[in-house]
Amino acid sequence: MSFVLSKRMTIGDYFIYGSIVLFSFICLAPFLYVVSVSLTDPEVYVPFQFRIIPEQFSLASYAYLLSTNSFLNSLKNTAYITIVGTIFNIIVTFTMAYGLTKKTLPGRTFILYAVVFTLVFNAGIVPNYILVQGLGLINSHWALILINLTNAWSLIVVKSFMDSIPIELEEAARIDGCNDIGVFLRIIIPLSMPAIAAFTLFFAVAHWNTYFNAMIYLTDSSKWTLQVLIKTLVIDSGSDAVAQAGSSGEQAALPQETIRMASIVLAMLPILVIYPFLQKYFAKGVMLGSVKG
Amino acid sequence: MPEMELSPKKQVPLKMNQSRLKRLWGRIVQHKFFYLLMLPGILYFLVFRYAPMWGLLIAFQDYNPFQGIWGSPWVGFKHFIDLFTFDYFYTLLRNTLVINFLSLILYFPVPIILAIMLNEIRHEVFKRVNQSIVYLPHFLSWVVVVGLTFFMLSTDIGAINKILGSMFDFRISFLTSDKWFWVIITFQSIWKDAGWGTIIFLAAIASVNPSLYEAAVVDGASRMRQIWHITLPAIRHVIIILLILRLGSMMDVGFEQILLMLNPLVMNVGDVFDTYAFTQGILRGDTSIGVAVGMFKGIVGLILVLGANWLSKKFGNEGIF
Secondary structure, three states: OOOOOOOOOOHHHHHHHHHHHHHHHHHHHHHHHHHHHHOEOOOOOOOOOOOOOOOOEOOHHHHHHHHOHHHHHHHHHHHHHHHHHHHHHHHHHHHHHHHHHOOOOOOHHHHHHHHHHHHHOOOOHHHHHHHHHHOOOOOOHHHHHHHOOOOHHHHHHHHHHHHOOOHHHHHHHHHOOOOHHHHHHHHHHHHOHHHHHHHHHHHHHHHHHOOHHHHHHOOOHHHOOHHHHHHHHHHOOHHHHHHHHOOOOHHHHOOHHHHHHHHHHHHHHHHHHHHHHHHHHHHHHHHHHHHOO | OHHHHHHHHOOOOHHHHHHHHHHHHHHHHHOHHHHHHHHHHHHHHHHHHHHHHHHHHHHHEOOOOOOHHHHOOEOOOHHHHHHHOOHHHHHHHHHHHHHHHHHHHHHOHHHHHHHHHHHHOOOHHHHHHHHHHHHHHHHOOHHHHHHHHHHHHOOOOOHHHHHHHHHHOOOOOOOOOOOOHHHHHHHHHHHHHHHHHHHHHHHHHHOOOHHHHHHHHHOOOOHHHHHHHHHHHHHHHHHHHHHHHHHHOOOOOOHHHHHHHOOHHHHHHHOOHHHHHHHHHHHOOOHHHHHHHHHHHHHHHHHHHHHHHHHHHHOOOOOOO
8 A cells, every 4th residue: 555655653553463463373373383293203202291393303203104004095085086076076067157157048047046045955964864875875985076066156156257258259259160069168168267277276175175074975994085084093082093093003102192293284285285376366266256246 | 947937928828838839949959058068067956956855854754764765654743843842952052053153243253353454554475474374274174173273272282281281280171171162163263264254355445446545544534544434334245245144144053163073071062953963863873853953954044044135135235146
């Protein structure tokens, strides 16, 4: 705000800067603490003692986690669900949203209402569970991909994004001899790239972070995703869980605290790594559909 | 779907009706590519969003998984009557409402205040760095957030208790005491989502014409007066819409969050409709009760959302639907 005449800091400024720094610190503090403990050498770690800077740095906890089959396996499962799930999300969401932009399409309003209704009413946890059970998808990663194939909010946002693409472009393409498929693939999809980028991120983060559905639908521990494993490691706690995670009993001597914290850090890592680069797309994505409200 | 298009014109003579039908068929054929494009999505909604609604019938049965929906005996409203005459139902209702009410008074203002403060920052780099930091927790899963909570608050490994323990030789059992549960849930939500929630307000503030502030400065308006007379009116509509939406979701609580935070010692303050439906309907196999609880919550939620939307329109806003 360059119009402000004086550059001198007032008491109000100090209050505002101070409050924001405090809020940011509260947001960051748990990360810093957890990262610091996870990097402590398990040999010298002293339980019940608070330290900010590790006494001795070590990657032993990470090395241990990454050597256990259960951790690697859950990482593989989560990556599979995230990648395949996101691809399906994008295809189903963008094809359906494009259909919904066609005002001449018979039945369009009805479909739109049917979609919006799912936003305000849901059959509930138990009927959904019975359905997945009935479809024989228990213990299948496809359960997690199929039940979240698309959703009303994404469809509405993408639809209003596509509504903002000038119809003249489409008409011009038709005059140039493009058919419906050509218009969709050569005009709509390329122009929707910003929305595709934002929603790829949203869908991928949602798949990566899914806990409840993974927990109820994946009963076999070889099918577990990272979030389910982390939950048993960190929250259910106890040495049993850590011992279970290990393929052999020899590491049972390692203090579980550093390992538990390392597992949380690994679960956040992909998001922490991509976040600084993609933050602006996330923020833009939220405002995508707001043109039409 | 084609019938929908026809229904308002029932009085037209049969012959004309037929020609309309033909024209409609023509339009459908003309749009066949679009139906094909939408097919996966439509099938998804039919199978995964609408088919489970048949499952709601289970709430009116004594459901037996071996007999299925078609074979189980019908019992009418028995499960709902059981539910409403059951003391624990009112515990569930109280917990849901208290958690929502706390969120309304403690969580709701935070993104607004934070956005106004961020808007007052003149140092662009400082502003951007802090925005990035406060948005970040939104992208973490509830498992991670609850895990971090354990590492901060639990009696054995929690950082805060380690500090308390070494300084005053005393520990607080935050996670296993019913006094702390609601506060911690609310604080967790603020930590995770309040920063992210500023985006919508910052966008509304960004649309304010800077000349308004310039004029205010010339007129000698203090910063508080600028905030009060320019910034707040600019985001008033957003605040009202979000407040109404919030009222419409008074039956919803962060299900994964609560489920992860629950333990036997805080059950009496933490159990809500969704967690109860889950424990009864899926873990204990009492399917009919689970469906009935979910259905009660869904219908009350629906009424609240529609009511909130009506209210929004009444206040001269566009409404959400």
